[in-house]
Amino acid sequence: MATLNVNGAVRSFDAEPDTPLLWALREQLGLTGTKYGCGIAACGACTVHIDGVPTRSCVRPISTIQPNEKIVTIEALSPRGDHPIQKAWVALDVPQCGYCQSGMVMAAAALLKEKPNPTDADIDAAMSNICRCGTYNRVRAAIKAAAQGSTKNAGLAIQHTDGSVS
Template sequence: MARLTINGEARDFDVDPETPLLWVIREQAGLTGTKFGCGIAQCGACTVHIDGIATRSCAMPINAIAPEQKIVTIEGLSPDGSHPVQKAWLALDVPQCGYCQPGMIMAAAGLLQQNPNPNDEDISAEITNICRCGTYNRVRAAIKEAAKGGSTQAG
């Protein structure tokens, strides 16, 4: 039995302690916005926040997460879409196919929480998510736009 706090709700999950957080989020909690991409923490489609830090959930076993740690998924970032990153993504029409975008948004929100005014080098160093459609220029522009847009604290 594992107790996790996801999007502000503490829940118990009866799963193997080595189960990756991604699968608990998707299959047990029913939050399917977090995507599976590679399974080895390389692509970033599975990015969530753990205590405000962008974390790749596909390779994070739930036994590595303490019950008091706070997990935020794309659904919990801002349910009404008012987070500055979400607003910038819409304003600049960032997504193409959209599959990687929840992870990209979570990575960008994590970056801005740690560094509210990143330059191009900061963005390149921190946003290592893979986008098969190649929307990197729009992602960079949206991160800069969100940096101008006010608070970037996760909900």
């Protein structure tokens, strides 16, 4: 029996101690927003927060998580989708295929919590997630827009699907 504090609720379920957190979240708890990408902590699709720290869940065995540690998945970052990063992601049409985006959003949210006005170097250091579609310029623009409380970014014009430009 395993017990984890996930998204503000203590949840108990049957799992082997060496089960990666990713699979416990997806298979035992039904939280499928966290994605499997590489299984070796390289891509970041599986990023969740553990006590506010972005963590690659695909390589973190549940046995290493302490009872007092709080896990937050994309489902609970902002249930209404109104976190500044989520709003900027939508406003700037960041995702293309979208597969990596929950991990990207979680990494970006942790960055802004730690550094509310990140520099390009801060963004480069924090955003080690891989995007196969190559939306890195949009990711950077969205992080800056969220930090500034605006969806406008003078450094990058984005053509939206509705024809508007930001």
